[in-house]
């Protein structure tokens with residue numbers, strides 16, 4: 001907001017009247033403001049940025065709502081993660097016979113397919129009817145999908161259940177990071193969104209672990225599916241009573257309700273400053289014009305595609321989500337068992353847990369580092385290391401004859417294990433979570449629609465990789481497949497280096513201003529460094 005001079009004439013009197021809690025804080029505020037003025041040629045610092053300087057920890061409300069919103073992330077991870085163990089143990093429970101390969105494929109990819117479809121509509125629905133309502137809707141779909149699978153005696157019911165659950169997964173993957181981004185103060189935003197990523201990778205880990213435990217029992221798969229209804233029911237009930245995001249509330253004119261939420265977000269901060277921040281957010285977030293919903297949909301789309309800052313936001317958001325998937329992570333998440341079996345390791349379930357556990361652990365590293373190190377730097381450092389890990393896997397595969405079923409575990413077999421673990425680890429610290437910060441790229445009026453497109457890109461990429469990976473290994477050999485991933489990873493680094501600015505310390509309303517006349521990478525780095533000081 002400081003990039004745009006939003007409250008030029010009221011700035012000084014307002015500052016004087018604020019009950020700043022200490023001289024140190026005031027000094028800090030003035031220093032930040034002056035440096036920022038110098039950098040951006042602006043005359044003021046926004047009330048929201050000022051509010052940020054007054055708080056030092058996320059408030060209990062921010063933490064609580066983030067944790068509850070992240071249940072959607074958990075469902076995303078759990079629902080995509082449990083299917084491998086269900087398929088192994090389902091036997092002839094459906095239609096009284098073993099499943100055909102094509103049926104297994106439908107049951108597996110049904111969720112991703114449902115997710116792609118749902119993301120197309122979810123964002124715009126959230127722009128129109130609110131973030132909270134969409135969270136409730138996604139839980140209804142989770143529960144409905146799980147119930148159908150739980151009670152299924154026919155293959156077709158099972159596929160329908162997976163598809164409906166997929167609709168929920170798609171909506172949840174979009175709405176949880178959006179809700180958290182709009183709620184969190186800028187300085188904790190990165191970390192709060194990563195809590196949702198921790199829930200995704202945690203959900204995958206729990207799904208593998210529960211699969212390993214219950215998979216051994218006859219009919220255990222129904223319990224694996226049934227368990228998924230518990231977290232979604234909790235989230236469904238909780239969000240009936242919880243508030244929508246302050247930014248959404250402001251966008252529909254509910255300033256009083258927004259004030260109540262913001263007071264708990266910025267605990268102990270002066271009420272006048274919160275008012276000023278609401279006025280700013282209101283002023284900077286003009287609603288999309290239109291009398292009917294169709295008219296507004298048309299205007300939103302044209303605003304999203306024709307405004308230069310939104311075009312750049314789309315390039316970054318969709319680009320990062322495509323990269324997240326095309327480097328091949330889900331070939332490991334879904335097929336690590338197959339890969340390890342090919343290499344000669346026998347216990348594929350344990351191995352899958354190991355891969356999922358690494359993903360989870362290194363997401364914690366990202367959580368601890370993101371707001372200090374910055375999103376851009378985390379990507380630029382972790383991606384070359386990820387590429388080295390992929391090359392290590394490829395070279396190790398070159399030295400093995402994968403057609404031989406039983407290998408002694410020699411140096412190259414161990415190198416593959418090492419390569420895959422490093423692959424997941426370096427992915428988790430950067431690409432696993434930074435693309436999910438997508439909501440910060442778009443302005444309020446088209447945030448839902450913009451994140452929809454980015455999320456559709458993610459799920460399409462995931463579908464393409466999981467559908468093609470086994471064939472790719474056949475056509476090009478496993479070594480060839482990993483060299484392809486390494487090539488994509490290299491190109492990704494160049495893309496990110498050229499176009500991805502550091503958005504870590506900007507208010508959501510400032511990002512648009514930054515992207516107005518270019519990607520402004522250098523400028524963004526400058527702001528980040530100065531606000532961190």
Ligand SMILES: O[C@H]1[C@H](O)[C@@H](O)[C@H](O)[C@@H](O)[C@H]1O
Nearest residue numbers: 200201330333359432433462
């Ligand atoms: O960020 C997540 C996470 O990294 C998961 O492990 C992966 O399966 C998803 O596709 C990705 O979106």
